[in-house]
Amino acid sequence: MISTAIPYANGAPHIGHAYERIATDAFARWKRLEGFDVLFVTGMDEHGQKMQRTAEREGLTPQGLADRTAAQFERMGEVLNARADDIVRTTQERHKQAALEIWRRMEANGDIYLAKYAGWYSVRDEAYYDEGELTERDGKKYAPTGTPVEWVEEESWFFRLSAYGEKLLAHYESHPDFITPEHYKNEIVAFVKRGLADLSISRTTFDWGIPIPASPQTSSSHVMYVWVDALTNYITATGWLTGQGDRVRFWPADAHVIGKDITRFHAIFWPAFLLSASAPLPEKIVVHGFLFSRGEKMSKSVGNVVDPIELAERYGVDQLRYFFLREIPFGQDGNYSHEAIVNRINADLANDLGNLAQRSLSMIAKNCGGAVPRLHETLEEDARILNESGGVVELARRAMDAYRPDHALAEIFRVVAEANRYFASQEPWAKKKSDPARMETILYVTAETLRRLAIPLQAFIPAGAGALLDLLAVPLEAREFIHASADHALVSGAPLPAPAPIFPRFVEEESASNP
Numbered sequence: 001m002i003s004t005a006i007p008y009a010n011g012a013p014h015i016g017h018a019y020e021r022i023a024t025d026a027f028a029r030w031k032r033l034e035g036f037d038v039l040f041v042t043g044m045d046e047h048g049q050k051m052q053r054t055a056e057r058e059g060l061t062p063q064g065l066a067d068r069t070a071a072q073f074e075r076m077g078e079v080l081n082a083r084a085d086d087i088v089r090t091t092q093e094r095h096k097q098a099a100l101e102i103w104r105r106m107e108a109n110g111d112i113y114l115a116k117y118a119g120w121y122s123v124r125d126e127a128y129y130d131e132g133e134l135t136e137r138d139g140k141k142y143a144p145t146g147t148p149v150e151w152v153e154e155e156s157w158f159f160r161l162s163a164y165g166e167k168l169l170a171h172y173e174s175h176p177d178f179i180t181p182e183h184y185k186n187e188i189v190a191f192v193k194r195g196l197a198d199l200s201i202s203r204t205t206f207d208w209g210i211p212i213p214a215s216p217q218t219s220s221s222h223v224m225y226v227w228v229d230a231l232t233n234y235i236t237a238t239g240w241l242t243g244q245g246d247r248v249r250f251w252p253a254d255a256h257v258i259g260k261d262i263t264r265f266h267a268i269f270w271p272a273f274l275l276s277a278s279a280p281l282p283e284k285i286v287v288h289g290f291l292f293s294r295g296e297k298m299s300k301s302v303g304n305v306v307d308p309i310e311l312a313e314r315y316g317v318d319q320l321r322y323f324f325l326r327e328i329p330f331g332q333d334g335n336y337s338h339e340a341i342v343n344r345i346n347a348d349l350a351n352d353l354g355n356l357a358q359r360s361l362s363m364i365a366k367n368c369g370g371a372v373p374r375l376h377e378t379l380e381e382d383a384r385i386l387n388e389s390g391g392v393v394e395l396a397r398r399a400m401d402a403y404r405p406d407h408a409l410a411e412i413f414r415v416v417a418e419a420n421r422y423f424a425s426q427e428p429w430a431k432k433k434s435d436p437a438r439m440e441t442i443l444y445v446t447a448e449t450l451r452r453l454a455i456p457l458q459a460f461i462p463a464g465a466g467a468l469l470d471l472l473a474v475p476l477e478a479r480e481f482i483h484a485s486a487d488h489a490l491v492s493g494a495p496l497p498a499p500a501p502i503f504p505r506f507v508e509e510e511s512a513s514n515p
């Protein structure tokens with residue numbers, strides 16, 4: 001099981017959401033190609049004060065706003081070719097049951113008590129902050145994230161987070177890869193070591209949330225703190241807490257993929273809740289960085305939010321996926337700009353991969369009767385490139401096991417570049433008359449190399465890699481990693497479809513000022 005964070009349903013998808021979805025989809029596809037039975041889940045975070053306030057501002061009901069946003073995110077998943085197996089919406093009945101069940105278990109374990117809360121709350125972050133963390137500007141106080149905070153006093157249920165510090169530290173110690181990459185782990189460990197305060201986990205000042213069953217102790221009605229509610233979505237998808245459905249076996253999750261701003265919630269609160277509820281902990285919290293448009297943080301107030309669907313329509317879906325996954329060192333922040341995207345598309349996809357496929361396959365169509373060429377006597381150069389392409393899945397696998405799609409793609413495209421050098425130096429076009437057998441061998445070796453590269457590429461650029469495998473007449477049931485070896489090599493004489501270009505160059509539109 002692998003998951004994305006569940007986006008707040010108060011606004012349309014932005015590039016950060018697209019990046020997270022694409023990366024998680026690539027990890028999920030990779031594991032499927034490895035032969036695993038994969039559950040890939042996403043969802044929508046639909047409760048909380050932020051939802052209630054945005055809905056009021058827009059003249060909608062909170063549910064109406066949630067429905068509108070959920071439809072936008074569903075469309076984003078489809079457009080990006082990154083559909084999940086399940087979308088957990090926190091207003092769904094199955095999710096309410098799971099959230100109440102985790103609450104019941106934490107309460108039964110003695111970890112929930114009633115007290116009065118007074119403190120600084122940021123509605124934008126849906127989080128409390130300590131006085132010491134705040135900064136003051138023009139008489140107003142701000143959270144470390146830059147969002148305004150307000151003073152809140154209310155009766156609240158508390159979770160005994162303070163009791164879990166030692167247990168969490170022991171878990172980080174015994175599971176050194178629990179939080180990856182390492183530098184995010186170091187921040188979390190330092191935070192826990194400073195000591196954890198108990199956590200307020202209910203609200204009485206608004207009602208858009210999961211109601212906590214009334215108790216004789218309470219004087220007002222409480223709804224669940226949106227993060228207890230939201231984090232539980234990961235279990236809702238499996239039915240583990242309620243024992244319902246046929247996905248119970250998927251819990252614990254292998255990886256929760258999240259952005260760097262929500263590591264505390266995932267690496268401290270969530271495992272503490274699970275320990276309290278006697279539920280197994282997820283294997284890994286996989287943290288990615290933030291994307292910036294030429295170095296600026298995107299936000300609605302700055303007005304530079306880019307619609308990922310527009311980007312996909314402009315550059316192409318595989319092209320956008322490739323750019324994100326190849327360009328940004330996974331775990332670090334990254335920049336995107338028109339120039340950077342176009343450079344990647346044209347250099348790697350169009351020139352290196354697309355051209356090689358186009359040139360070799362059209363030569364085969366013209367000179368080898370539209371069938372896989374014959375393989376005659378092979379030379380050292382042939383063996384070398386076949387060896388390189390034969391080893392690529394293993395090298396990329398190591399990178400993907402470390403959640404580095406950028407490294408995996410670098411390995412694959414290193415071999416794409418090798419294959420180009422092979423093709424150019426062997427000059428099959430020059431052997432057409434002088435040594436047709438040699439020409440056939442070179443074309444065979446090139447086609448077989450393309451096959452071995454296209455198989456792992458399916459995780460990243462599924463449509464283009466699939467189209468390339470179609471052009472090589474590789475059957476749908478022979479496209480997993482076990483098929484990337486020589487045992488499943490192309491069979492000489494097998495008919496091939498007519499070649500068609502994959503990955504055209506991105507050509508700049510004529511701008512109005514430059515006729």
Ligand code: ME8
Nearest residue numbers: 005006007008016045230231258259260289290291
């Ligand atoms: O945090 N670049 O929702 P969200 C990369 N509802 N990633 C970004 C980003 C950017 N510029 N901006 C946001 C929430 N993200 C909660 C999650 S999970 C139980 C609840 C990432 O819509 C962000 O880090 O603000 C998070 O992983 C995801 O997008 C959703 O962010």
